[in-house]
Amino acid sequence: MEQFRVGTRGSRLAMTQTTTVAQALSDSSGLGHELITVRTDGDILTGPLAQMGGTGVFASALRQALFDRTCDVAVHSLKDLPAKDLDGLSIAAVPVREDVRDALCSAGDAPLTELPDGAKVGTGSPRRAAQLLAARPDLQIVDIRGNVGTRLARVRGREDAAEVSTQAPDAARGDLDAVVLAGAGLRRLGLEHHISELLDPGVMLPAPGQGALAVEVRAEDAVGQAPLAMALQAYDDAAARLETTAERALLARLNAGCSAPIGGLARFSEDTDGPAVLQLRAVVCAPDGSAVQRAQAELPLDAAGGSVPRAVELGTQVAEQLIAEDSGLLAHVIDT
Numbered sequence: 001m002e003q004f005r006v007g008t009r010g011s012r013l014a015m016t017q018t019t020t021v022a023q024a025l026s027d028s029s030g031l032g033h034e035l036i037t038v039r040t041d042g043d044i045l046t047g048p049l050a051q052m053g054g055t056g057v058f059a060s061a062l063r064q065a066l067f068d069r070t071c072d073v074a075v076h077s078l079k080d081l082p083a084k085d086l087d088g089l090s091i092a093a094v095p096v097r098e099d100v101r102d103a104l105c106s107a108g109d110a111p112l113t114e115l116p117d118g119a120k121v122g123t124g125s126p127r128r129a130a131q132l133l134a135a136r137p138d139l140q141i142v143d144i145r146g147n148v149g150t151r152l153a154r155v156r157g158r159e160d161a162a163e164v165s166t167q168a169p170d171a172a173r174g175d176l177d178a179v180v181l182a183g184a185g186l187r188r189l190g191l192e193h194h195i196s197e198l199l200d201p202g203v204m205l206p207a208p209g210q211g212a213l214a215v216e217v218r219a220e221d222a223v224g225q226a227p228l229a230m231a232l233q234a235y236d237d238a239a240a241r242l243e244t245t246a247e248r249a250l251l252a253r254l255n256a257g258c259s260a261p262i263g264g265l266a267r268f269s270e271d272t273d274g275p276a277v278l279q280l281r282a283v284v285c286a287p288d289g290s291a292v293q294r295a296q297a298e299l300p301l302d303a304a305g306g307s308v309p310r311a312v313e314l315g316t317q318v319a320e321q322l323i324a325e326d327s328g329l330l331a332h333v334i335d336t
């Protein structure tokens with residue numbers, strides 16, 4: 001292999017993420033690369049995301065392109081990837097993670113606590129909607145979707161953000177008081193000036209995998225000494241790998257996808273004296289925010305390397321805690 005082909009979705013965020021990954025892999029392997037744009041059902045369908053059925057609408061076409069050998073490397077937002085691994089494919093690298101927090105982008109940069117009474121806040125995510133309502137029951141949640149720029153342009157005073165969008169030029173603009181988006185996406189697009197508040201995970205627990213990328217290849221290309229395999233191994237970040245492994249194991253054990261009202265955040269911390277620790281917090285919310293159930297656990301790790309099975313254990317353990325303590329909420333929001 002003298003050159004590898006990298007599959008990407010066509011959105012501006014996906015292109016930005018893929019370009020960064022492809023360049024890093026080229027730099028470290030000495031191989032050239034070519035970008036292949038793949039249209040996904042998630043980009044074509046226009047219905048509310050939560051009703052589009054099943055998980056992985058964004059990921060499946062990219063994965064198919066790997067199987068078809070249309071591309072050799074697929075770059076996903078890790079949170080859009082179904083929690084179950086697929087035979088024949090391997091997440092060969094989880095690069096250093098961006099900010100994991102959700103960002104409030106509001107008219108006049110008002111923080112969440114200072115939004116006007118009954119403010120209209122846009123999000124297509126049941127997880128964000130439920131946690132917003134748990135914090136501010138007076139809010140009016142508006143179901144929105146579309147690219148980052150399109151969503152930002154729904155906020156009063158931020159209409160110009162639609163210029164960074166490639167879709168829906170005539171979409172509604174300036175009709176909302178705020179939207180909530182992943183801080184990571186805004187940063188990667190250079191749109192961090194639109195962030196009014198990065199929401200504390202105690203108020204808004206992010207989606208499992210938020211802020212992380214997954215670099216997926218055919219399983220045989222992830223191992224061995226070939227230049228691409230070596231570059232992928234070097235590009236994998238131990239902390240991001242452990243955190244996202246625990247978060248994905250949580251979702252997998254709950255049999256939940258990215259549209260479930262479930263938050264999950266693992267943090268790896270390496271103390272200079274004590275052992276490294278992996279902590280995982282999870283939340284399940286009633287869609288209307290009227291009830292939330294939380295669980296958390298932590299695990300000391302001897303070293304970052306070789307700890308991936310322990311991270312799976314942690315995710316499974318927190319999921320089982322939620323299942324054991326379920327008073328009906330969990331069973332209501334997912335098929336257990």
Ligand SMILES: NCc1[nH]cc(CCC(=O)O)c1CC(=O)O
Nearest residue numbers: 077080181182184185210211212
């Ligand atoms: N579901 C769409 C999606 N997938 C990944 C990101 C942002 C980047 C990330 O979380 O890594 C977004 C947009 C958003 O949630 O605002």
